[in-house]
Amino acid sequence: MRKEVILSTQALRAGYGGKPVLQGLEIEVRESEIVAVIGRNGVGKSTLMKSLIGLVPAMSGSIVYRGEAVELLPPHKRARLGMGYVPQGRDVFPRLTVAENIAVGAAIKGDIPEEGRRRIVEAFPILAERWSQRAGTMSGGQQQQLAIGRVLIADPHLILLDEPSEGIQPNIVQDIARNMVELNRSTGVTIILVEQNLDMIRAMAQRCYVMDKGRIVASLDRAALDDQAEMRRHLAV
Amino acid sequence: MDIATHIFSALYQFGDAFAFLVLSACGLAVIFGMMGVINLAHGEFIMCGAYVTASTAHVGLPLPLAIMAGAIVAALVGALVELVVIRHLYDRPLDTIVATWGLSLIATQGTLILVGSSMAGVGTPFGSFQVGEYSYSIYRLVLFASALGVLGGLYMLFNWTRFGVLARATIQVPHMAAALGVDTRLIYSLTFACGAGLAGLAGGLYAPTMTLVPTMGATFIMEAFVTVVIGGADVFLGTAPAGAVLAVVKSVMTSWQGQLFGQIGLLVAVIIVVRVLPKGISGFLLRERT
Amino acid sequence: MALLELRGLNKHFGGLHVTNSVDLVLEAGEIHCLIGPNGAGKSTLFRLILGEHHPGSGDILFAGENITALKPFARIHRGLSVKFQVPGVFKGLSVRQNLEIALQRTHRSVELAREIDRLLTFLNLEAEQMQTAGNLSHGQKQWLEIGMAISLKPQLLLLDEPTAGMSPEETHQTGEMVQRLNADGMTVLAIEHDMAFVRQVAQRVTVLHLGQVFAQGSIDEIVADERVAAIYLGQAHA
């Protein structure tokens, strides 16, 4: 049974200062999928993620999320529709404590739900340990864990993960991958994952888009993901 | 003269200076500390509050309500200013210096043209009381109490409420706050309106005790800036101790050598504190806390 | 001969003991990798070496000289250079200008332009040379930052997660670059979480844990160490 399409883009063009980075990009993601996006540095992967959440406005084309065109909505409205975004480079609120960072993540829910809190600190024990440390003074990897936890607290329907493994110690990368897959199984959350870490992609993704120069140039299935040589070839382009 | 009279008079002067510093600074501190905007029209929001208070009092509104009216109108004007001007400048906070300077010119001279060169005062309520051989204005105690109230309220608002956390998040990394579902525009509006409203409240509270002229805001400006500098970036931690330190300096210096020394004492305090604690008192406190 | 020697370095933040009597000796000419869990104190150790933080106690010796009290810029003059974990490029300036600023202290204007061109090619940023550095993609910023660090031709190059955000291919290229620099006589100390990179370049590995040196040895020894697997590597590498 094919699940419903949860997110799709049509001829999406988006970029900075009038210059499009995404050049008519098209993707389609179905309910409960974990889809990876790969590509060399600077091809526009992060730009894609930003335009999906609304931080980079679409110049033309459309983004349809759960049957609704959202390309004109501001980011906070998209978040309220159930999109969650973990940016590349963490972007934690440096002068807020860990607890407050998570509270902002829970903004659309009101208070931090106890159940969610438990789930997060189970996945990332360091967060509980540093519950009232200011986020800006945490180590790089700790901040990355916070950034992920901060999004999970809102029980998003769709998670946009931009290089979540960056700067995280290997065993926690494995944990994160395992946690996300488990979350996907138990709640059916959909995940779009931009990654360079092939182990992580293999551990998580069900299929994969390859990007180059603002376009999707290939779409790989699960089998191709397991083919080391094929993957390396795509990333080297 | 007995010692109790001395102590009371010192405390009274301290409280009086503290109230003026804190009430002058709060609105500025919220807007500067929270939004990174240097609001050179701060004095004009104070003037707005004072004018609204005086004119509503003239038409018969009881003074406490008139003061509230002053604060509310200033907040509304603040929200409008945010919508029309400030909103477009968040990514370049230093330009707000120019914009708010422009607004201050418009407000001062616009008021002069529309309302005239001065406005009749409303008179200070409550009368006076006597301690030892000195008599004091009761209303000044009200000002002191208001300053404490405002500080407490602010601290609770920004540290204990959801709005406070969201506001601080928005100011630090706006795009990320938006991506997490925070309506950042609303937050900005509310924060700016809050700062403007506090300025209006200061104006309203001081309206009965002061000359009401379009340029009256200028007399609050220096105290406001000095308090904010000494307080440092975290306004909720900083403003109260800054107000206290400066009030001690100001009241001691003034009673010792007169007003000029009171003023110079403030400025010297700035230099010293900034030299010793470059991040202000709140920076110092926060460093100790981690 | 030891190029860098850390003796009993201690650093606290409030009650948190971030480095705890760290002793570390770096031989001239080696590529040394520093690994360890998030928050182990690796980046902090770099900041101590560079003088951005001051140790509560302990000494830092570079080429035999005690540099513990030197200002950061003076340490750079002695022959240190760094690529930070979070790229600190000059965001408002063009890529080219970024490199110019890095190079101009040590190069005459005549060679300057040629040297910049060489670096741009090397970093694969020729097409972006007039771009504002703040507008680069994350990976491109990493490259630029690395370029600025190596352009100083330091005796000791400190790299804090140089390959974060790079594809395996690029990570490999970075590894080759490090090896080439090393072959030219540069000593390298790199923090990395990417084991492929560590395996590629490291001649010696130190594991930092809870602010202390936890293990030291060749990459094979480290990977074989079960204690390291438990705290850091996990099953995949064990």
Next chain:
Amino acid sequence: MNGLPGFLRLLEGPQTVGRGPAFWIVFAIVFAMACAYPLFSDGYTVGNTVYFFVWVFIALSLCLIWGYGGSLSFGQTAFFGIAGYSYGILTLNFGSAYGFTLVALVLAIAIAALFALLLGYFMFFGRIAGVFLGIVTLAVTLMLERFMAQTAGPEWRIGVARLNGFNGMSAMPPLTIPWPGGDIVLFADIGLYYAVLGLLLLVYLGLRILMNSAFGNVIVAIRENPERAEMLGYDVRKYQLITFVIGAALAGISGVLYTVWGQYITPSSMGMTAAALPLIWVAVGGRSDLTSTLIGTLVVLAAFQALTIYGSQYALVFMGVLLVLTVLIAPNGLVLGVMNLISRLATRRSKGDV
């Protein structure tokens, strides 16, 4: 490559807008016009133009410190005032014979620079930066104003020069150039005009060269990321301090010229309004470019004066509206915005032609 062309090449560079023959042709024409213009104008207009020119130096100083260096300084007016008062004190005491006014000019600027050295050492070596630097310098400036304003009493005198409190010092001699056939006195008309114009040209070109040199690179690098700059081996605080001192000297030039122009200096030249105005000029023109700052300052001064003359009581309202609109419409500054537009149009044109 030999020395001089290499040096002149620095007149252009990434740090300054305006490049290529087109720019320099326009520049030469404008300068020629500026030279010829007093011949076709009356004494008032010339004197008034000198008055505008006088302020350009302090604007350029702020452009240097704030626009290029990234340190917001409300303190330029303090250096302005110090230099102005120093000139007054020196010349009132030692007169204007034997070209002493020129010596006093240099000394006054040096005194301002020295003060900046002290203050700057204090601030930069205390690691004060950004907006806080702005507020600290503002505090220092206001303190100087308050102090000078209360020196009304007869006990406040240096030599024969009374400081004279809020009313200010006056009656200091104008600049005088010793000349065989009798000294040339530069009153605020043609004489002073050419002197100031020449100085302006020198300072403008000098700053262009400075900003496009290695030094300028470091200054903007520090603005962008001081930590990175330090890690490239630059002693950040030293560079900041040098910039601050150069800026103070420039502000000092304005201060002396202002004093010379009106034979008057007052504490309110260090007040809140006086401290904010240079910021306004620089921001309106475009703070990150020398040429924009120069043009912007002249434009804003002329516009404000015209408004005051013709706008009667509405002048301040218009000024306010103008400032707000400028900031909203031209984010990089009015002049810089226009110049960028022109250069964009020009490149598009030339591309279209081929």
Next chain:
Amino acid sequence: QTPIKLGVLEDQSGDFAVATIGKVHAIQLAAEEINKAGGIDGRPLELITYDTQSDNTRYQEFMRRVLQRDKVDVVFAGFSSASREAYRPIVDQFNGFAFYNNQYEGGVCDGHMIVTGAVPEQQFSTLIPYMMEKYGKNVYTLAADYNFGQISAEWVRNIVKENGGKMAGEEFIPLGVSQFSQSIQNIQKAKPDFVVTLLVGTAQASYYEQAASANVSLPMASSVNVGQGYEHKRFKPPSLKDMYVTTNYIEEIDTPASKAFYAKFKAKFPSEPYVNQEAENSYLAVYLYKQMVERAKSTKREDIRKVIAVGDVCMDAPEGKVCIDPKSQHMSHTIYLAKVGADHSISFPKVWEGIKPYWLGDAGCDLTKKDPMAQYTPSNPPPKP
């Protein structure tokens, strides 16, 4: 007929506007009357007005403009002493002719200037002895901390001493200060018989309200307040109760000439909040100028000064008869002692007629002989010849 050009540089905005907008209106009123009646010697009077925005720099800009560009015959300029000192060198340099129509601390000995405002010997040598006699010899001075306040305070100090009193205290308040709790306490501590308030600017006027609310009910004496900033109209009674002011004019003066002037003024400017001392000084100055030009048959300063030197330039102003003193080019005035009642009504317990601005002349300033273009003070008098 070519018009006679009169430049007007007054603050129509900024901190001093409260007290000075009326000056501009008074000049307009006088000019209109004169023009209706045929002008000066048949020539119409043309006003060239600039708003100096309470900013000394603007005075410099515009003084040059009126003298060089507009080539006015005479300028009426300035409220604060600081603004006067800002423009005076320019007037001197361009050999201009300026009227300073404002009460001030005295001492300007400058042939390019005519001063129509009152000076300390007129305001203090009347006021202080009266107060000492009525209330006692222990005096406290609260003065604005600049030349005006300092020099005025010096006058008060000298006069108190001459009359056998003593200073209970003296405090100088920086301009712009608006909070007075500590000063109020200092005054209570010093227990003076009355307080001399020489407070300038709108911020400092807050003193009265604050003192009243702390129940300081000491009598007050002033040369500036009420007469300039009409504080008794702006503040709620009884904060200015028992304030005594010596002034040469305020709108409450109950003489036919004053009432006629006030009526004319209100007819032309119905919304004028108050017709103050400086408005009257400005008004009479226009007529005075007319008289001098007509007598000199010239608008040249040298010719007019010859007329002044004769020593009989006098006129009937709204306040009464005024004359120019040839030595100092200052005015003699009728000085009214205004007393503010509990309900802020004004009464006039005493009037002194024809008080001369004698000090400068006695001290050695004689503009008919020598023009030093300087300002002197009691502690810095003219050099003895």
